[in-house]
Amino acid sequence: MTHPLLLSLAYASCFILLTGLLFKTYKKRREAQKKFENVSKKLK
Amino acid sequence: MHIFSALLKHEFLLLTRNKEIFFTLLLFFGLSLFLFPFALSSDATLLKSFGPGLLWVITIFTILSSVESFYKKDNDNSLLSFYYIQKTPFILVFFTKIIAHFCLMISILMIILPLFGLFFGLELKSIVILSASLLLGTPPLITLIHFAIALTLSTQKTGMLVLVIVLPFIIPILIFGVGTVTFYETGQTLKQPFMFMAAIFLFVFAFVPWIAAYALKESARQ
Amino acid sequence: MTRFANPKKFYNLSQKLIPILGITTLLFFAIGLYFALFHSPADYQQGESVRMMYIHVPAAWFSTLIFVFMATMSGVAFVWRHPLADLLAQEAALIGAIYTSIALITGSLWGKLAWGAYWVWDARLTSVLILLFLYIAYLALKQSMQDKPIASKMLRLLALIGLLNIPIIKGSVQWWTTLHQPPSIIRSLGISIHMSMLIPLLLMAAAFGLFFLTILLMRTQTRLLNIKTIALLKKQDQLDDPSLAA
Numbered sequence: 379m380t381h382p383l384l385l386s387l388a389y390a391s392c393f394i395l396l397t398g399l400l401f402k403t404y405k406k407r408r409e410a411q412k413k414f415e416n417v418s419k420k421l422k
Numbered sequence: 423m424h425i426f427s428a429l430l431k432h433e434f435l436l437l438t439r440n441k442e443i444f445f446t447l448l449l450f451f452g453l454s455l456f457l458f459p460f461a462l463s464s465d466a467t468l469l470k471s472f473g474p475g476l477l478w479v480i481t482i483f484t485i486l487s488s489v490e491s492f493y494k495k496d497n498d499n500s501l502l503s504f505y506y507i508q509k510t511p512f513i514l515v516f517f518t519k520i521i522a523h524f525c526l527m528i529s530i531l532m533i534i535l536p537l538f539g540l541f542f543g544l545e546l547k548s549i550v551i552l553s554a555s556l557l558l559g560t561p562p563l564i565t566l567i568h569f570a571i572a573l574t575l576s577t578q579k580t581g582m583l584v585l586v587i588v589l590p591f592i593i594p595i596l597i598f599g600v601g602t603v604t605f606y607e608t609g610q611t612l613k614q615p616f617m618f619m620a621a622i623f624l625f626v627f628a629f630v631p632w633i634a635a636y637a638l639k640e641s642a643r644q
Numbered sequence: 645m646t647r648f649a650n651p652k653k654f655y656n657l658s659q660k661l662i663p664i665l666g667i668t669t670l671l672f673f674a675i676g677l678y679f680a681l682f683h684s685p686a687d688y689q690q691g692e693s694v695r696m697m698y699i700h701v702p703a704a705w706f707s708t709l710i711f712v713f714m715a716t717m718s719g720v721a722f723v724w725r726h727p728l729a730d731l732l733a734q735e736a737a738l739i740g741a742i743y744t745s746i747a748l749i750t751g752s753l754w755g756k757l758a759w760g761a762y763w764v765w766d767a768r769l770t771s772v773l774i775l776l777f778l779y780i781a782y783l784a785l786k787q788s789m790q791d792k793p794i795a796s797k798m799l800r801l802l803a804l805i806g807l808l809n810i811p812i813i814k815g816s817v818q819w820w821t822t823l824h825q826p827p828s829i830i831r832s833l834g835i836s837i838h839m840s841m842l843i844p845l846l847l848m849a850a851a852f853g854l855f856f857l858t859i860l861l862m863r864t865q866t867r868l869l870n871i872k873t874i875a876l877l878k879k880q881d882q883l884d885d886p887s888l889a890a
Contacts, residue, residue: 388750410869577788587781594816
């Protein structure tokens with residue numbers, strides 16, 4: 379394979395992994411916040 | 423000292439009462455070694471160069487497959503919780519288990535090694551060096567594997583988890599253990615790999631048993 | 645340090661920090677990528693493939709650094725019994741595993757350019773692979789324990805012993821590869837590296853570090869929120885059932 383192809387493959391896989399991690403973390407945080415708000419509302 | 427001998431007696435009693443373990447492991451060890459010449463080749467030089475590595479890997483798997491039997495009985499009888507209530511020092515419990523396991527492995531290896539030398543065409547001197555490296559390598563190996571199982575004792579499924587946890591820790595031992603024989607076969611001085619193995623031996627025994635005993639204690643507390 | 649050790653204060657502080665950190669991370673990635681891809685010279689030996697370095701090397705640096713961080717936090721948790729340190733250590737693990745995977749993937753692609761094969765048992769790559777196994781072991785133990793109170797105790801021990809193990813792995817793998825002597829083309833980064841390459845490298849390293857901090861704070865916040873939610877639910881149960889409160 380040629381240089382540009384392998385290079386872009388490396389950069390692409392790197393940033394796919396990073397954004398995947400960011401997305402998953404963001405989603406989990408959002409869910410936790412929603413759940414917390416629901417529960418604390420009920421308690422009041 | 424009294425507690426230690428009592429605990430040791432208990433472990434050996436379990437071993438002698440359950441002779442099945444010994445024969446199962448012996449059979450597992452022998453048969454898996456026996457398969458490799460068919461899988462690789464019967465070429466004498468190839469067998470000679472692959473042999474020690476195979477023996478080391480199978481030793482690791484034999485230890486891994488037998489480690490659970492040292493805790494299963496205790497778990498069933500909740501013996502560990504009993505030790506905890508009795509304030510038995512867990513470092514002694516841990517050491518007796520290691521010693522018992524070491525004796526089990528040595529007795530298996532003593533039967534396997536001559537046969538291994540015969541079928542894989544290793545000279546007597548190579549076998550002696552291999553035995554020395556095993557003698558130096560199996561105690562830290564067993565300690566690390568028992569440490570891994572002490573960590574996972576509070577979970578239900580231990581088997582695969584122990585292998586995953588212990589893998590990064592046993593690679594150095596495997597490298598130097600097999601390296602001793604490679605060094606001998608290529609005519610290099612044996613001092614270096616044996617020094618490394620001794621260093622690993624001391625290093626493992628300086629830290630791991632205490633940490634493992636703590637882990638055992640914490641799981642027994644539950 | 646102890647000021648922020650209070651979980652509530654930590655939560656509020658990270659609430660403020662996360663947007664700032666996130667924007668700075670983005671900025672650093674943008675500038676770093678511009679430098680790495682367009683504004684840095686090709687290597688006289690390796691040509692354009694040297695651009696692999698700007699993601700491989702920061703990822704490899706942080707893969708070890710994050711484990712050191714985890715072990716330090718575990719040590720803090722062990723000595724001072726602080727629950728926040730446990731959370732930080734545990735939440736750093738997945739990020740560390742991802743960085744290690746990035747280092748491995750880019751290293752293997754770089755290897756294809758340098759050696760003509762995706763995998764060579766080179767000392768550096770092999771020890772990164774073993775480090776990945778260490779992360780996997782930690783994550784597997786964490787997964788199997790769920791959220792039992794004993795989990796954090798066991799995870800601390802694994803992180804501490806794992807840290808002791810890292811130099812042994814590096815040393816033994818080094819020894820093992822010199823035994824078989826494969827070529828080593830990913831050269832060691834000495835001080836001799838040229839400024840025009842050092843700037844993008846440091847920019848990317850800063851971006852990776854900031855990204856780690858951002859994600860770590862977000863994940864730790866999530867854990868703290870979950871703990872609070874569970875505490876609230878317990879309180880609710882007690883209110884519903886007076887016999888439990890007594």
